[in-house]
Amino acid sequence: MFMVMNKQIEDIKEIRKMMEKSSKFTSINGLSLIIAGVFATIGGWYAKSLLNNQYESTDLILSLFITALVILVLAVGVISFFAWRKAKKNNQSLLNSVTRRAAYNLLVPLVVGGLFSLLLLLRGDMALVASSTLIFYGLSLVNASKYTFSDIHILGICEVIIGLLAAVFLYNGILFWILGFGVCHIVFGTIMYIKYDLKKK
């Protein structure tokens, strides 16, 4: 009787494991989110100092844009590198159907948001850029979160709320930027690092 029960429990564990493993991308490392958050905070402070020194000119917009782009590349680079390492350690390939689906769902709103924010920037409409980047980034995370840890869903919701607040309190864009891209990532990175990475060691 007990033997039977144990086999059934093992079966259920296997079913659960396979359903999750085949439909969720679990190679995101909490530590990489923290590092990305630190980059964003530093970039934010740098942008703030740029703003304090000059007032709206094409040069300023260009240097802010380049700062944002550098931070984005660095953050994506760190997160992908850590994910690649974690996947390799677990003997999984990083490019499978789950990651492809997750990436697609992340990129659709993200690219639209990026282009939209770029258009705002080109029109010299600086006020709403922080808000639109945060909102679209948050929606991308919400959209892609069904393929990964549920924490990413909550992170996305937080980003959207901060983005909306940035639209209410205009002209504090950089502060909300630091809050959304910096502080949020550091907080959620820490939570995810403790929850998933520390536990496994």
Next chain:
Amino acid sequence: MTNIIAKLNRTFDHQIRLGIMSILSVNESVDFNTMKELLELTDGNLASHLRALENAEYVQVTKQFIGRKPNTQYQMTELGRNDFKEHLNALERLIKPNDPAEKNDNESNNKVQITKKVTLLKYFVK
């Protein structure tokens, strides 16, 4: 008790087959190599279990070429989905605590938890 066990599907009486059905229940279609990687199996082992499920008409096989490479896609059939769900139901009934006097027992609390998990799993296998 034996009655419930009899309802467990013999075709699924192997963890690898359960694994295959679980993967197919949450993915529209999965190719051979992805399946191999997920289940950490050798080609031959996976192929023999897939063939058993194919013979039971639980999975549908589509062979195609991507460039010059052969690519085999597996999909769950309606019958497979139904019978897998039945199997999950049977598992659930088997571990459901049916004696209320036992309820405070630690072990049966554990069973309640697992039963909840099975119910959750069934939600995915619509």
